[in-house]
Amino acid sequence: MSHDSTASPDAAARKLSGRRRKEIVAVLLFSGGPIFESSIPLSVFGIDRQDAGVPRYRLLVCAGEEGPLRTTGGLELTAPHGLEAISRAGTVVVPAWRSITSPPPEEALDALRRAHEEGARIVGLCTGAFVLAAAGLLDGRPATTHWMYAPTLAKRYPSVHVDPRELFVDDGDVLTSAGTAAGIDLCLHIVRTDHGNEAAGALARRLVVPPRRSGGQERYLDRSLPEEIGADPLAEVVAWALEHLHEQFDVETLAARAYMSRRTFDRRFRSLTGSAPLQWLITQRVLQAQRLLETSDYSVDEVAGRCGFRSPVALRGHFRRQLGSSPAAYRAAYRARRPQGDKPGETEAAVAPAGQQGAPAGLSGPGPVGPAPLLHEHRDSGVPLQSRRATAGAVGLLPGPRSGN
Secondary structure, X not given: OEEEOOOOHHHHHOOOOOOOXXXXXXXXXXXXXXXXXXXXXXXXXXXXXXXXXOOOOEEEEXXXXXXXXXXXXXXXXXXXXXXXXXXXXXXXXXXXXXXXXXXXXXHHHHHHHHHHHOOOEEEEEOOHHHHHHHOOOOOOOEEOOOOOOHHHHHHHOOOOEEOOOOOEEEOOOEEEEOOOHHHHHHHHHHHHHHHOHHHHHHHHHHHOXXXXXXXXXXXXXXOOOOHHHHOOOHHHHHHHHHHOOOOOOOHHHHHHHOXXXXXXXXXXXXXXXXOOHHHHHHHHHHHHHHHHHHHOOOOHHHHHHXXXXXXXXXXXXXXXXXXXXXXXXXXXXXXXXXXXXXXXOOOOOOOOOHHHOOOOOOOOOOOOOOOOOOOOHHHOOOOOOOOOOOOXXXXXXXXXXXXXX
């Protein structure tokens, strides 16, 4: 799933300054960046594939700081250009940032701001969204990043409308993507925007990837809490909720346990986790149902009861909205893919009824927050955005070809 929002009139009317060229793509690299994410825009925009019907871009690889740039595995890279080369680019891509907790170099942020002011399209892949946010380019805009880092992005930059369920978000002149393979999705989307479906399809065939994927990041979301949240008093309420998913309680119950009003609890929960508490709770129940369907022989009705849903109908509705399948179809597809001879619980630890579980292992250690849905009020109910969308997404836990994110 992707979000292709309607760009503002100002953004739509913006034109490149005279020294910039639409066909020039600058890729901004930093030391400590992962090599896979860094290589995605280099491969998409830096190789001449005109023989396959793919229009050619001119690639400028730029160092965002003094080199040599060290990357995954201790490799050292030397970029042929510095920040000054960004001044010629119509598109600037930040494929990754080395740390979500450290600020990017101010010189690089200034270069990105100037590029944006001069009409360049700015793209952040995965943790590159943190660089765009630090430059102020995501203020008041929808954006995404890897689901594991979305709560941190939302907490650190509260003016950014973070949606961890999307594979990529196109907000006109500023675009962001989720992790790893979603960067390919966004780069293909850019080619499609610039040159049409045929060119994007030709490139996808050369890369041996689907031109469009359906779904979103929600199928990869985890239920553990990041370390910084584990130290907060509100984490005790979250831990209680995870241990009692088999019980029927609502957000008011959680707010009462935190000794807060519903309004204060909602605000505090959002600032801490980057998630709306109601949708977080629903998603945790769906995740629990998913595990029980994989590891037990409980009927769908029993699974609904053990996950705190008021009825099997409620389970089916939320399950289909989040995972695109009915519970029964999901279980059948999961078991069809499991190696022959495996029984529920053999390929992974069996899931005990929710009331018998302790807090998740990741509660006080590093790890992603539980599913953190979009921070827009109109998405809290799980209703999709009523806006133009490109169809790209993720496959993973549901039937179909496997693809990493």
